Amino acid sequence: MAWLQFVMSIFEKMAQHRHEQISFCYDKVSGLESIIAIHNTSLGPALGGTRMWPYETEEAMLDDVLRLSRGMTYKSGAAGCNFGGGKAVIRGDAATGKNELLFRAHGTFIQCFDGRFITGTDVGTVADDFVWSRAVTPYLVALPEEHGGSGDSSLTTAFGVWHGIRACAEEAFGKPALKGLKVAVQGVGKVGYRLVGYLLEEGAEVTVCDVAEANIAKVTAAYKLKVVAPEAIFDQECDIFSPNALGAVINDDTIPLLKSKVVAGAANNQLAEDRHGDELHRRGILYAPDYVINAGGLIQVAEEFPVFNRDRAMKRAAAIYDTLKRIFAIAKRDGIPTYRAADVMVEERLAEVASGRIYVRRKGGTAGDVERA
Amino acid sequence: MEVFVGMRKYGYEQVVFCYNQIAGLKAIIAIHDTTLGPALGGLRLWPYATEEEAIVDVLRLARGMTYKAAAAGLNLGGGKSVIIGDPKRDKSEALFRAFGRFVQSLGGRYITAEDVGTTEEDMDYVHMETGYVTGASSSSGSGGDPSPATAFGTWQGMKAASKEVFGTENLAGMTVAMQGVGHVGYHLARHLRDEGVKLVVSDINAEATTRAREELGAEVVDVDAIYDVPCDIFSPCALGASINPKTLPRLQCRVIAGCANNQLLTEADGDAVTARQILYAPDYVINAGGLINVADELEGYNRDRAYKKIAGIYGSILRVIAIAKDEGIPTYRAADRLAEERIRRIGEQKRIHLPARIPG
Numbered sequence: 126m127a128w129l130q131f132v133m134s135i136f137e138k139m140a141q142h143r144h145e146q147i148s149f150c151y152d153k154v155s156g157l158e159s160i161i162a163i164h165n166t167s168l169g170p171a172l173g174g175t176r177m178w179p180y181e182t183e184e185a186m187l188d189d190v191l192r193l194s195r196g197m198t199y200k201s202g203a204a205g206c207n208f209g210g211g212k213a214v215i216r217g218d219a220a221t222g223k224n225e226l227l228f229r230a231h232g233t234f235i236q237c238f239d240g241r242f243i244t245g246t247d248v249g250t251v252a253d254d255f256v257w258s259r260a261v262t263p264y265l266v267a268l269p270e271e272h273g274g275s276g277d278s279s280l281t282t283a284f285g286v287w288h289g290i291r292a293c294a295e296e297a298f299g300k301p302a303l304k305g306l307k308v309a310v311q312g313v314g315k316v317g318y319r320l321v322g323y324l325l326e327e328g329a330e331v332t333v334c335d336v337a338e339a340n341i342a343k344v345t346a347a348y349k350l351k352v353v354a355p356e357a358i359f360d361q362e363c364d365i366f367s368p369n370a371l372g373a374v375i376n377d378d379t380i381p382l383l384k385s386k387v388v389a390g391a392a393n394n395q396l397a398e399d400r401h402g403d404e405l406h407r408r409g410i411l412y413a414p415d416y417v418i419n420a421g422g423l424i425q426v427a428e429e430f431p432v433f434n435r436d437r438a439m440k441r442a443a444a445i446y447d448t449l450k451r452i453f454a455i456a457k458r459d460g461i462p463t464y465r466a467a468d469v470m471v472e473e474r475l476a477e478v479a480s481g482r483i484y485v486r487r488k489g490g491t492a493g494d495v496e497r498a
Numbered sequence: 499m500e501v502f503v504g505m506r507k508y509g510y511e512q513v514v515f516c517y518n519q520i521a522g523l524k525a526i527i528a529i530h531d532t533t534l535g536p537a538l539g540g541l542r543l544w545p546y547a548t549e550e551e552a553i554v555d556v557l558r559l560a561r562g563m564t565y566k567a568a569a570a571g572l573n574l575g576g577g578k579s580v581i582i583g584d585p586k587r588d589k590s591e592a593l594f595r596a597f598g599r600f601v602q603s604l605g606g607r608y609i610t611a612e613d614v615g616t617t618e619e620d621m622d623y624v625h626m627e628t629g630y631v632t633g634a635s636s637s638s639g640s641g642g643d644p645s646p647a648t649a650f651g652t653w654q655g656m657k658a659a660s661k662e663v664f665g666t667e668n669l670a671g672m673t674v675a676m677q678g679v680g681h682v683g684y685h686l687a688r689h690l691r692d693e694g695v696k697l698v699v700s701d702i703n704a705e706a707t708t709r710a711r712e713e714l715g716a717e718v719v720d721v722d723a724i725y726d727v728p729c730d731i732f733s734p735c736a737l738g739a740s741i742n743p744k745t746l747p748r749l750q751c752r753v754i755a756g757c758a759n760n761q762l763l764t765e766a767d768g769d770a771v772t773a774r775q776i777l778y779a780p781d782y783v784i785n786a787g788g789l790i791n792v793a794d795e796l797e798g799y800n801r802d803r804a805y806k807k808i809a810g811i812y813g814s815i816l817r818v819i820a821i822a823k824d825e826g827i828p829t830y831r832a833a834d835r836l837a838e839e840r841i842r843r844i845g846e847q848k849r850i851h852l853p854a855r856i857p858g
Contacts, residue, residue, distance in 0.1 A: 134549040136515065140517065146600060146603065147515040148512055148514045158502050158505075183502055216502075
């Protein structure tokens with residue numbers, strides 16, 4: 126058949142990282158074309174956002190959802206959440222392609238997994254889109270607050286990053302206190318802004334940059350700190366470099382410029398490639414694996430089950446401190462870079478969690494299973 | 499690689515790829531249309547040479563189930579599943595239990611059953627993980643071997659066709675040429691013999707023809723000669739595609755009514771049958787007895803109730819004929835029309851909101 130031209134077969138792609146399930150979903154009325162990928166549910170139902178993007182090819186769409194769903198397994202696993210990894214992608218233009226029909230249809234396909242997949246916002250979707258989906262499924266997180274969502278998660282994320290930075294400080298400088306340490310913060314958007322607040326409160330010396338003038342205006346209005354041009358951030362003498370903006374910021378060009386002993390921030394996908402993590406390791410720069418240190422947002426939505434409690438969410442976000450210390454210990458034990466040690470920690474947790482094997486009367490139940498009305 | 503292109507073409511709802519390394523499972527579940535209810539369709543285990551072949555097959559079969567269930571008046575949609583593997587080598591408890599968990603993961607939107615390459619024992623393993631399976635020996639009230647049910651329904655459909663063409667549903671004294679008297683064909687032949695039909699049969703399996711001759715008094719002809727037998731009704735009960743440009747000119751019947759799947763090689767052959775003024779009883783309508791029987795298991799099997807529903811194939815064939823006459827279209831098209839119209843009209847009723855869930 127001419128319409129099936131596989132570069133690599135779907136099962137070959139699944140076998141690479143042992144994805145459990147991929148669902149191609151189509152609705153002729155709304156025109157919805159989506160893929161829901163469930164990577165691993167050893168710990169509980171798959172949790173992951175819904176991305177809307179004008180993918181040019183089906184293969185690009187599939188590769189994206191496979192990569193992202195796997196990332197969620199590791200992120201949840203490292204955060205100590207009882208959720209597995211999943212993700213959904215919708216093919217379409219987020220600016221022009223959204224409507225009630227589309228998100229209702231998407232909700233219907235989420236519902237058909239009966240709680241095995243739980244979703245929320247991601248690139249190209251906003252909380253309000255899922256109010257449409259809510260008509261047909263309860264398996265949603267991060268809804269608007271008036272619909273029961275836990276609200277803006279940037280505070281929780283920043284809180285988790287702050288605790289992660291303290292773990293790095295203890296590892297690199299002998300104590301967790303940040304007083305007197307120099308921190309260069311790249312990006313003071315929603316998360317970066319709040320992170321700066323925590324750092325200053327503890328007495329750190331903070332230098333910031335941002336490509337958006339409005340972000341700089343906001344942070345300088347609230348705090349007294351040093352501002353530099355975006356390209357100058359790498360020239361700053363500092364103990365800790367904290368990337369909170371774009372991805373791939375640790376690359377061939379930037380690594381030689383780094384003056385810090387620690388890289389720890391909220392940005393996603395900080396390493397351009399794995400080898401850049403190896404290079405940090407070789408240079409003796411302590412790297413806090415991005416998906417571990419920035420898990421506060423995920424932790425917040427995970428804590429929406431069974432009923433959201435902010436104290437509980439903040440407590441779990443603070444535990445990123447302990448998680449990073451465990452990762453540093455594994456890195457030393459195995460003589461590997463921290464980004465690899467994070468994966469090892471999750472893989473060990475997945476392999477060891479026994480809740481699915483010991484017989485209990487409620488068939489197939491795990492701690493992450495949630496009944497929602 | 500375009501799964502969506504295939505899905506868009508006939509409006510498939512969902513295609514689910516399921517993988518488990520330990521069990522060696524590579525399964526695809528296709529759900530075509532669930533307007534009428536959960537998708538019911540068998541699990542095929544087959545050594546597909548390529549993944550593409552498996553996808554094409556599961557899509558085609560799932561859509562066929564939508565039409566079959568709709569035309570049979572069942573509250574079921576169309577689905578199908580395939581496992582890529584060799585039935586002789588690759589079966590295991592782990593394989594079918596892994597598959598069962600993935601069936602369960604769809605929460606009842608898809609109900610599986612045995613099909614080519616799978617057996618009742620395999621369904622027993624599936625049943626250990628999910629209730630959404632029919633035909634497992636352990637499931638409450640199994641309907642057993644569906645072949646007699648298929649044969650009974652085909653017999654009823656044949657009577658309806660006869661009523662239309664010969665003015666009587668009584669087949670006594672008629673000659674029926676049967677291509678294939680293996681499993682379902684044998685049970686059909688028994689009904690026909692009991693009614694006083696003159697049977698002329700062929701089969702690639704000599705044991706089957708011997709049994710038909712000795713037990714049912716059938717006249718046996720060569721496999722290829724069956725097309726030339728002067729008869730009232732030609733009954734394809736073997737492989738598919740037996741109505742094709744080579745065989746159709748040879749047929750000496752006025753009715754084609756049998757239990758085989760996919761009797762027409764192409765739709766053009768369905769048009770050609772009509773042009774020759776032969777009445778064709780659409781395959782998926784007349785051979786739905788097995789499906790109806792299996793569907794009855796979902797309510798806790800009751801043989802009398804199941805057979806009463808299967809007898810309704812008589813009425814279904816009459817309705818198909820009426821649609822064909824009204825609209826001046828071949829019967830195979832009229833069957834599709836019947837199924838599509840039912841899906842459309844019943845689908846509309848789902849707009850009437852009910853606060854609590856009702857079964858199905």
